[in-house]
Amino acid sequence: xxxxxxxAQTLAIPEDxxxxxxxxxxxxxxxxxxxxxxxxxxxxxxxxxFYGGAMTRSLRTxxxxxxxxxxxxxxxxxxxxxxxxxxxxxxxxxxxxxxTLAASAIDIALxxxxxxxxxxxxxxxLGGHRQRxxxxxxxxxxxxxxxxxxxxxAATLVRKGFREMKTQMALxxxxxxxxxxxxVRVVREAIGxxxxxxxxxxxxxxxxxxxxIGRRVEEVGLFWLExxxxxxxxxxxxxxxxxxxxxxxGGEYVYGIAPFAQMIRHHSVDIPMIDICRAGGVxxxxxxxxxxxxxxxxxVSHVMPEILCHLIAACPNGLTVEYxxxxxxxxxxxxxIEDGMLVLPDKPGLGLRFDEKALxxxxxx
Numbered sequence: 001x002x003x004x005x006x007x008a009q010t011l012a013i014p015e016d017x018x019x020x021x022x023x024x025x026x027x028x029x030x031x032x033x034x035x036x037x038x039x040x041x042x043x044x045x046x047x048x049x050f051y052g053g054a055m056t057r058s059l060r061t062x063x064x065x066x067x068x069x070x071x072x073x074x075x076x077x078x079x080x081x082x083x084x085x086x087x088x089x090x091x092x093x094x095x096x097x098x099x100t101l102a103a104s105a106i107d108i109a110l111x112x113x114x115x116x117x118x119x120x121x122x123x124x125x126l127g128g129h130r131q132r133x134x135x136x137x138x139x140x141x142x143x144x145x146x147x148x149x150x151x152x153x154a155a156t157l158v159r160k161g162f163r164e165m166k167t168q169m170a171l172x173x174x175x176x177x178x179x180x181x182x183x184v185r186v187v188r189e190a191i192g193x194x195x196x197x198x199x200x201x202x203x204x205x206x207x208x209x210x211x212x213i214g215r216r217v218e219e220v221g222l223f224w225l226e227x228x229x230x231x232x233x234x235x236x237x238x239x240x241x242x243x244x245x246x247x248x249x250g251g252e253y254v255y256g257i258a259p260f261a262q263m264i265r266h267h268s269v270d271i272p273m274i275d276i277c278r279a280g281g282v283x284x285x286x287x288x289x290x291x292x293x294x295x296x297x298x299x300v301s302h303v304m305p306e307i308l309c310h311l312i313a314a315c316p317n318g319l320t321v322e323y324x325x326x327x328x329x330x331x332x333x334x335x336x337i338e339d340g341m342l343v344l345p346d347k348p349g350l351g352l353r354f355d356e357k358a359l360x361x362x363x364x365x
Contacts (some may be wrong), residue, residue: 107281
């Protein structure tokens with residue numbers, strides 16, 4: 001089997017909140033790039049990548065230029081294809097940035113092809129540890145909401161059956177530590193003591209702030225604090241992790257495999273969070289998960305639950321899947337949630353099909 005062609009598209013999809021209907025900014029769009037990688041056997045692998053922002057046109061061009069390098073190659077030899085991509089850019093464009101975001105689309109599409117060729121779902125190909133995985137609601141309890149809005153959104157998520165959910169601190173303006181703590185308590189009051197509650201800081205605190213506020217909220221019983229300070233401040237993260245009893249999660253902002261080795265070596269986080277686009281695709285994601293397992297650390301996913309559910313289900317140290325519904329509208333059907341668990345599909349590959357009407361409606365240029 002050989003790769004014979006490809007098609008990339010740029011889309012602008014609504015950045016809404018279908019889980020609790022609490023958007024921070026109505027009408028905002030998120031630019032993404034889709035890829036179809038085609039073979040002479042009639043199989044097609046699909047993928048999505050993003051984070052290009054104002055450089056999304058450059059990201060699409062990079063996807064197309066890398067896809068061109070794969071023509072004529074065997075899609076089942078994924079490591080060989082990845083080596084060709086790196087060599088084709090002179091070994092100087094990555095890891096990191098647009099190169100890795102584009103390479104991730106190639107890698108994801110290759111695994112989709114492999115699953116279809118072998119007639120197996122991706123989660124089984126990668127290890128098949130379990131067919132159901134915990135998932136948490138994300139994107140609804142944003143920092144821009146009022147306390148009342150946050151409580152109503154949290155109650156909505158509970159009614160929908162979520163047993164895990166994530167809120168945010170580092171509130172807008174110049175909040176005091178007491179303001180920050182109040183928000184988390186407000187959400188906890190709305191959901192009760194038994195729901196797992198995570199909290200994302202999005203790199204907005206200094207290490208000493210994280211330690212101070214983190215100690216004040218320990219009685220709330222957070223499941224984790226996430227990205228408490230600058231992502232590549234491995235020593236600063238380690239200070240926070242050592243000081244707090246609440247687990248610290250992080251890693252979504254870093255590119256490739258090597259930074260995770262640094263994070264693990266410096267004990268920067270208790271829970272590595274791996275973003276599939278910034279990691280470079282399925283292949284490096286699983287390598288990072290294996291590295292974390294060697295240090296007795298669980299791993300969690302970042303956005304794109306329709307794809308990441310396969311990876312969390314495949315590995316024994318997969319903890320939970322972030323249910324961020326940004327991309328779900330692009331597919332005809334996505335994995336169902338039952339009793340707070342994502343049910344993995346038995347369909348081959350990713351088990352996903354693009355919704356052609358949605359792609360046509362969101363297409364840019």
